[in-house]
Amino acid sequence: MKKTTNTLLWVIDVISTLIFCAMCATSAYLLILFFYHLFDSEGAKDWMIGKDISQLFKLDNVHVAILFSFTLAISLMKAFAFYSTIKIFSTLNLVKPFSPEIATLISRISYMILAIGILGIITFRYSEILVTNGMDLNELQSRWNDNYAYLLMGSIIFVIAQVFKKGLELKAENDLTI
């Protein structure tokens, strides 16, 4: 029982580090994509999702910058959420497993994910305003349409964080009565 949990923890640690690296790579990729096409936007293409994004660069520079920085912020926040996940492993205290630090980390993850959802909604609405003004962004919108799932998931993790917090409070009380 105990041995399998340890191996499992190690495996998850590696996997979440990999996901974190992937998120960082995505952010770096977005930056490179932006600066690569900033000056030469002829036939610009998002290589990762294989879509033509040259319409994006036909917009006003301000719109491009705003949309782009929102996208970058979302992907950075995803990376940060996974960074906090990795950090849980290193703060796992062998003497006191249910510590306030882990509760703080879990609530931080939930705030991050809720923020990803909200920022995603803002970006999506913003791009819709641009679409109603007659700009063709349909292909790009698929990048921002999963924000409700993030809100749902953020609420799940928030619940778990609150349970953790409540558990810690109850435990502190119980310890006092003994």
Next chain:
Amino acid sequence: MSSKTDLVIKFLHVISWIIFIALCYQTGALIFNYAFMQFRVFPPENQYLILDLRELFTQSELYFGILFGLAIGVNGLKAYTFYLITLIFQYLNLHKPFSQEMSLLISKISYYIFAAGILGAIAQGVSDELAKKGFPVANANQQWDDYSAFLMMAAVVFVIAQIFKKGLELQAENELTV
């Protein structure tokens, strides 16, 4: 401090019930849509369709059934996940906050989120294939275009569940040594 957490937990309990009911409603509406279309209860023009696949229905009833089944499956899994979350609040034990049941419940939640993500990915693959063959399936995509978010969140919740489990093991050991 404590009363604030209590208030937050009560609030979350209500919110998760509301989300659960909303997801149930969605799933039920999909089931009834499917049944009414399949057995031709009413003419489709007179129905409120939550997932509009009328064109596909005239072309291929089999693919229509498959897509509806996938949509019902994805929504049903989401609804069940939120049902499990409402259970968390019931199990929140005042004497032993970090209990075995809680750890099992959180692991179960992570498995179901993962299942929802995987089913969404499968559904996306199926509908992509159908779109390549020229079937009109664009309307169905919004049911599962957020599967990547679910997969990511499954990883995060799984990590938390494992930490919980590990914590329980360590706690049991510590109690023995005392």
